Amino acid sequence: GAGVSQSPSNKVTEKGKDVELRCDPISGHTALYWYRQSLGQGLEFLIYFQGNSAPDKSGLPSDRFSAERTGGSVSTLTIQRTQQEDSAVYLCASSPNAEAFFGQGTRLTVV
Amino acid sequence: GIQVEQSPPDLILQEGANSTLRCNFSDSVNNLQWFHQNPWGQLINLFYIPSGTKQNGRLSATTVATERYSLLYISSSQTTDSGVYFCAVGPAGAQKLVFGQGTRLTINP
Numbered sequence: 001g002a003g004v005s006q007s008p009s010n011k012v013t014e015k016g017k018d019v020e021l022r023c024d025p026i027s028g029h030t031a032l033y034w035y036r037q038s039l040g041q042g043l044e045f046l047i048y049f050q051g052n053s054a055p056d057k058s059g060l061p062s063d064r065f066s067a068e069r070t071g072g073s074v075s076t077l078t079i080q081r082t083q084q085e086d087s088a089v090y091l092c093a094s095s096p097n098a099e100a101f102f103g104q105g106t107r108l109t110v111v
Numbered sequence: 112g113i114q115v116e117q118s119p120p121d122l123i124l125q126e127g128a129n130s131t132l133r134c135n136f137s138d139s140v141n142n143l144q145w146f147h148q149n150p151w152g153q154l155i156n157l158f159y160i161p162s163g164t165k166q167n168g169r170l171s172a173t174t175v176a177t178e179r180y181s182l183l184y185i186s187s188s189q190t191t192d193s194g195v196y197f198c199a200v201g202p203a204g205a206q207k208l209v210f211g212q213g214t215r216l217t218i219n220p
Contacts, residue, residue: 033207037152042197043210050206059207089152093208098142098161098201100208102154 002026004103006092012109013082021077021106025094032075033093033100034067043091049075082110113138113202117211124188125219132183132214134198142201142208143174145183149194157183157196188218 005024013019025032034046045059049069060066064082069075079086087110093100114137124130134143145157158165158172160181165172169189174181185192195215199208 031206035210042212043199045207045209048207056205056207091154099144099156099159100199101156102146104151104153107152 004092004094004101006090006103006106008106009104010107010109012111015084015110016081018078018080019082019108021079021090021092021108023075023077023092023094023103025073025075025092026096026101029094029096029101030072031095031097031100032069033095034075034077035091035093036088037091037105038088046077046090079108082108084110086110113140113200113209115198115200115209115211117196117198117214119214120212121215121217123217123219126188126190128188128218130185130188130216132185132196132198132216134181134183134200134211136179136181136198136200138179139203140176140179140200141203142199143176143181144199144208145172145181146197146199147192147194148197148213154197161201185216188216190218190220192216193218 032049035043048056064080067077089105091105093102116135146154162176169186171184195213198211
């Protein structure tokens, strides 16, 4: 079946612009995660959604970052007033219980 | 928060060799996964293994939760095994996965 789908695959934006990254989880998966991976680094947790519960936003690095999940399915990660240090690959994962499955990521480059 | 340490950070082997990758974690976990990140950046699920031993072909993994470590074994390495191997743990009482820094494996022909 279809895996986790992220769009766009690549995004180049100018410093100061806002960007939206989209994640379509695997159908039926109740949990959804966002992570960030800077070049050559490990994965940094950003935010976690589980069903209708309040999201765990403890990993969001600043108030320029926000995320929502509509109808318990699609999620959007928004970065306002992008900075060069926001350049990274943004990875989304979904899970039916505990095992997480990742999408291919969105590579964001801020110039 | 929980600390996850992977060793070695880098490993270079010849095709056909065996390898053992280690993941140590500092607190109780209710989730542990091993991933392979291929050269295109995709994270491939290898094992969901919060405890016990599992095998899948040339790969196997063991987690000893009481001693807070997990091992990933790769036998008869192939060049396609190259990439970064990540261990990720879910702390008890939390839902997020915390990743180690990875082991970069290079298999030379």
